[in-house]
Amino acid sequence: MQNHYEAVVIGVSAGGFRALHTLLSELPDHFTLPVMIVQHRKASAENYLVTSLNKNCRLLVKEADEKEKITSGTVYLAPGDYHLLVEKDKTLSLSIDEPVCYSRPSIDVLFETAAATYQAGLIGIILTGANSDGSAGIRSIKAGGGLTISQHPETAEADTMPLAAIATKAVDYILTLQEISPFLNDLLEQSHETKE
Amino acid sequence: MDNEELEITLLLEAMQSRYGYDFRGYARASLTRRIKKGLAETGLQRISELIPPILYDRDFFNKFVANLSVHVTEMFRDPLFFKALREEVIPYLKTFPFIKIWSAGISTGEEVYSLAIVLKEEGLYEKSRIYATDFSDTVLEKARKGIYPTDLIKKSTKNYQKSGGSTSFGNYYHADYESAIFDRALKKNIVFANHNMVTDSVFGEMHLILCRNVLIYFDANLQNHVFQLFFDSLRPNGFLCLGSKETLEYSKEKDNFVAVIKRQKIYQKKKTHRGYHAESL
Numbered sequence A: 001m002q003n004h005y006e007a008v009v010i011g012v013s014a015g016g017f018r019a020l021h022t023l024l025s026e027l028p029d030h031f032t033l034p035v036m037i038v039q040h041r042k043a044s045a046e047n048y049l050v051t052s053l054n055k056n057c058r059l060l061v062k063e064a065d066e067k068e069k070i071t072s073g074t075v076y077l078a079p080g081d082y083h084l085l086v087e088k089d090k091t092l093s094l095s096i097d098e099p100v101c102y103s104r105p106s107i108d109v110l111f112e113t114a115a116a117t118y119q120a121g122l123i124g125i126i127l128t129g130a131n132s133d134g135s136a137g138i139r140s141i142k143a144g145g146g147l148t149i150s151q152h153p154e155t156a157e158a159d160t161m162p163l164a165a166i167a168t169k170a171v172d173y174i175l176t177l178q179e180i181s182p183f184l185n186d187l188l189e190q191s192h193e194t195k196e
Numbered sequence B: 001m002d003n004e005e006l007e008i009t010l011l012l013e014a015m016q017s018r019y020g021y022d023f024r025g026y027a028r029a030s031l032t033r034r035i036k037k038g039l040a041e042t043g044l045q046r047i048s049e050l051i052p053p054i055l056y057d058r059d060f061f062n063k064f065v066a067n068l069s070v071h072v073t074e075m076f077r078d079p080l081f082f083k084a085l086r087e088e089v090i091p092y093l094k095t096f097p098f099i100k101i102w103s104a105g106i107s108t109g110e111e112v113y114s115l116a117i118v119l120k121e122e123g124l125y126e127k128s129r130i131y132a133t134d135f136s137d138t139v140l141e142k143a144r145k146g147i148y149p150t151d152l153i154k155k156s157t158k159n160y161q162k163s164g165g166s167t168s169f170g171n172y173y174h175a176d177y178e179s180a181i182f183d184r185a186l187k188k189n190i191v192f193a194n195h196n197m198v199t200d201s202v203f204g205e206m207h208l209i210l211c212r213n214v215l216i217y218f219d220a221n222l223q224n225h226v227f228q229l230f231f232d233s234l235r236p237n238g239f240l241c242l243g244s245k246e247t248l249e250y251s252k253e254k255d256n257f258v259a260v261i262k263r264q265k266i267y268q269k270k271k272t273h274r275g276y277h278a279e280s281l
C-alpha cells in the first residue's frame, strides 16, 4: 500500500539561503502538503529570509506563529532563537528550551516532534550544513515509518550535515538539490493515484 | 492514544494528585521532550516507571519537577520591548499616584531587575510596588539574591543600551571576581513570592502585568485560563505585556483587550466589563 503523506520537514544550515531558494521555487502551486523548515540562523536575520523566499515561491512562506494551525500548501520557517515543535493536534508551538547541538532552532526538535505526530505520513529532508543537527531527527522519522531524503553531499555547499544524516543508515533517498522538488511532486501524484 | 501518551497522562495525573503541581495543560511536545530527558538521566526505561519514585520519594520528585521547567532568561530580553514600555506605557503610568506591577514567571529575576531600572530612570520607582512571582522556589531564591555571572554583563549592557537606557549600566551593579551583584536599592519595592498561575488566584489589582515567555509553554486552554486570571488582575485600562512570540490573537480573551503596540505584544484591558463588549456592539 502506498503511503499517504501529510507533511514535509526540512532541516538546513550553512548554505541554506541558496538551497532553500532552489528547492522551494520548484514546488508547484498545487503542492498540497505543509512544509516546515528549520534553517539555523540568528534572530535578527529573520524577516529578510522569509520575504525573499516568499517572492520566489508559489506557496505562501511565513514565519511560524505559536499555536498556529498547520495548513496545507503553506511553508513555515522557525523563527530565529526559538525551537519549532509540532503538537499532536497538528498545531505549531515554539519554545526557548536550551539549544540542542548548539542550535536554536534545532532540526532534531522539529523532526522528532513532527515524527511523533505524522509517523508514516512524514517526509524529512536534510540539506546543506556544517554540523550534525538533524541526524537524530532523521532516525526518528525512519523509526516512525516516514520517508527520509538527504541532499547529495557532493552537491551541498557544506557536506557535514548530509554526511552525518547518511551515516545513520536511516536515509531512503540521496538526491541532488534539483531532483528533490520533482521527486516530492511525483510522490504526491503517485499517492493520490493509489488512493483513487 | 499511543502508549507513550498514555504514560505521560498518567504521570502528570500522579504529580497533580500527589503534590498539586499541574502540568496537564502544558504544551505537550516540549513537555514530552523534557520528560524524556529527565527519564534518560534516571536510567529507567519507560515513562510509567517514573511514577513510583515520584509518589514515594519527595527528593526525586523535586529534582524531576525542576527539570520540567525552562528558566532561560536575560536582562532586557528583547530590548525594543523595554524601549516601547519606557516610551509608550510609562508616561501613562506616571499619571497615577501609586502603581502596582506584577511580573509573572520571572525565573532568576533578570526581567524584574530590568523593569526596576526602567522605573528608576523614569522617576517612577518610588511610587511603585512590583510583585515578582514564579512557581519555582529555586529560581525565586536566585532572583532575591540578584547576583549573576559576570560573563553575562556584556550582553546585558548591550541590551540595556538598545532599550533606551539613560545612564551607564555599570551604575546598577558592582562586580566581584565572577559575579555582578545588583544594587540593593533596586529590590526595595520588589516583593518576591511563590505564585502558580495555573492553580493560584488573583491577589491584587494591577496597572501593569508582564508575563513573558511563559505562555508559550501552555496549551490553548490553559492560556485562556491564564489570560482570564490576568484580566481579573488588571484595572480597567491596565497593560498586559507578553513575550515577542506570544499573542492574544487566537485566544477567547482577545476581545477584552486592545493591542496597543502590536509588534511588542503590549495589550491594554478594555474599560468595559468582561463579556459586555460583544453584546454591546
Ligand SMILES: C[S@@+](CC[C@H](N)C(=O)[O-])C[C@H]1O[C@@H](n2cnc3c(N)ncnc32)[C@H](O)[C@@H]1O
Residues within 6 Å of the ligand: A096, B069, B070, B071, B072, B073, B074, B077, B104, B105, B106, B107, B108, B111, B133, B134, B135, B136, B139, B195, B196, B197, B198, B199, B211, B212, B213, B214, B243
Ligand atoms: C522561560 S522563563 C521566562 C523568564 C522571563 N519572564 C523572560 O521572559 O525572560 C519561564 C518561567 O516561567 C515559570 N513558570 C512556568 N510555569 C509556571 C506557572 N504555572 N506558574 C508560575 N510560573 C511558572 C518557570 O518556572 C520559569 O521560570
